[in-house]
Amino acid sequence: MPQAENAHVKPFELIAGHVALDLVNTVDHRFGPPAPQERLVTYDDLLRFALQSGIITDRQAKKLRRSEASLAERETILRQVRDLREALAAVAYAQLENNEIPASSLATLEDHFKQAAARRHLVAGNLLLVWNWSGLSREIAAPWWRLSQAAADLLLSDQSAHIRCCSSETCRWLFLDTSKNHTRRWCEMKTCGNRMKARRFHARQSENE
Numbered sequence: 001m002p003q004a005e006n007a008h009v010k011p012f013e014l015i016a017g018h019v020a021l022d023l024v025n026t027v028d029h030r031f032g033p034p035a036p037q038e039r040l041v042t043y044d045d046l047l048r049f050a051l052q053s054g055i056i057t058d059r060q061a062k063k064l065r066r067s068e069a070s071l072a073e074r075e076t077i078l079r080q081v082r083d084l085r086e087a088l089a090a091v092a093y094a095q096l097e098n099n100e101i102p103a104s105s106l107a108t109l110e111d112h113f114k115q116a117a118a119r120r121h122l123v124a125g126n127l128l129l130v131w132n133w134s135g136l137s138r139e140i141a142a143p144w145w146r147l148s149q150a151a152a153d154l155l156l157s158d159q160s161a162h163i164r165c166c167s168s169e170t171c172r173w174l175f176l177d178t179s180k181n182h183t184r185r186w187c188e189m190k191t192c193g194n195r196m197k198a199r200r201f202h203a204r205q206s207e208n209e
């Protein structure tokens, strides 16, 4: 059923350079202020995120949208993705702050990674063996499995050493610092740069009042 609010839904700001980190950033202002803002409110939001991130195709998204799964089943998947996301956030921010990684978050990640891995099949590709995810267009859990797999791929790779967070205290979005000297400080100038500018402007305005 078409949702009226879809007409003016904002696209996701995918600035992280990796879908697993973009997923963590679907909570805006995680550490506030202002109050944290949830961007994955419905299963449809999850589909939009998965499609925009390129982990499912337009065709798969259309089929999943038309799936006969109940609202309750869709919400279960949405909750799984949020659970994955929060464990990812806990692990990533603990690492960034040199804190001990919470054992419960590690266990949660392990559980998600195992569930995703159990859904794929090894098949012969053109030259190499590839993991195949059959039935992605029919399984409403597909975005969850793909996100779990992507998170596992990142956290178990050398790339994980380059996970950083935005220097803006009220943003702290995660990103993969692929800059040449690994000196990237901001999620995006367009986002945080403008926020900073707006804040300075308002501060000046109130000083003048």
Ligand SMILES: [Zn+2]
Residues within 6 Å of the ligand: 166, 167, 168, 171, 172, 173, 186, 187, 188, 191, 192
């Ligand atoms: Zn930022």
